[in-house]
Amino acid sequence: MKFEDAVTAYMSDKRGRLRACTLAGYESAIHRHLLPRWSGVELESIEPEQVQAWVDGFELPGAALKAYKTLR
Known part of the structure; x- marks a missing residue:
């Protein structure tokens, strides 16, 4: 299933x-x-390292937290 x-x-x-x-x-x-x-990405292919790299790429900690909580 796609994201x-x-x-x-x-x-x-x-x-x-x-x-x-x-x-x-x-x-x-x-x-x-x-x-x-994550659009176009198969759910089963998302690796924890990819999620961590994505979160680490945010400039603002608040945006990273909101995005991660929503993804979770």
Whole structure:
């Protein structure tokens, strides 16, 4: 399964259960940080080292934390 397909399924499931502000935060992180890096990637092929390198590449610690928490 491709990353963006998993995100679509996950967000569809969460829409009815989470507050609007929480969903907005997830969607912001997904579109700003996750999809630019992981779109087109098969979930099974993502290695911990790749995730760590991605997190290490953020200039702002707060952005890295938000992106990582959303990915997790």
